Amino acid sequence: MRTAGVIATTITLALALSGCSVITAFEPHVSAEIYDTAKDMKAADTAVFGSPTFVPDDATIIRVDYDTQDGSAIMTYASKTHVAPGTCAKEVPVPKPTIQDSWWPVDGLPAKAGDCGGGWSAFAIGDQVYAAKASHSS
Numbered sequence: 631m632r633t634a635g636v637i638a639t640t641i642t643l644a645l646a647l648s649g650c651s652v653i654t655a656f657e658p659h660v661s662a663e664i665y666d667t668a669k670d671m672k673a674a675d676t677a678v679f680g681s682p683t684f685v686p687d688d689a690t691i692i693r694v695d696y697d698t699q700d701g702s703a704i705m706t707y708a709s710k711t712h713v714a715p716g717t718c719a720k721e722v723p724v725p726k727p728t729i730q731d732s733w734w735p736v737d738g739l740p741a742k743a744g745d746c747g748g749g750w751s752a753f754a755i756g757d758q759v760y761a762a763k764a765s766h767s768s
Contacts, residue, residue, distance in 0.1 A: 659699045680750060693731075705761040
């Protein structure tokens with residue numbers, strides 16, 4: 631009984647100290663990336679989550695969670711521009727992603743999102759943009 635308590639405490643402490651997203655603790659095929667600026671993201675290899683070309687140059691604090699097995703992804707970033715010019719013009723339903731993280735909104739969603747190409751759709755709440763990419767099988 632004592633050993634089980636020590637193991638549970640050790641696992642909890644390791645997760646707390648690791649700074650890992652809760653999602654990666656339970657779904658090992660979901661990975662996360664954070665970029666300070668759009669320039670940083672564009673310099674990185676983003677092909678694994680679909681190279682989102684709609685992210686504008688003024689985007690900051692870009693967070694992406696992506697499933698390495700089915701290709702789905704969610705993203706958020708701050709931007710006054712919201713999306714790059716000429717992208718995300720066609721309206722589509724607001725995405726209901728299979729990946730979830732604490733930063734994905736659950737309330738106050740707009741009526742429509744924009745189709746951004748490559749399976750991505752995006753919407754803004756204020757100057758915070760949220761985007762989701764459907765899985766390969768969707």
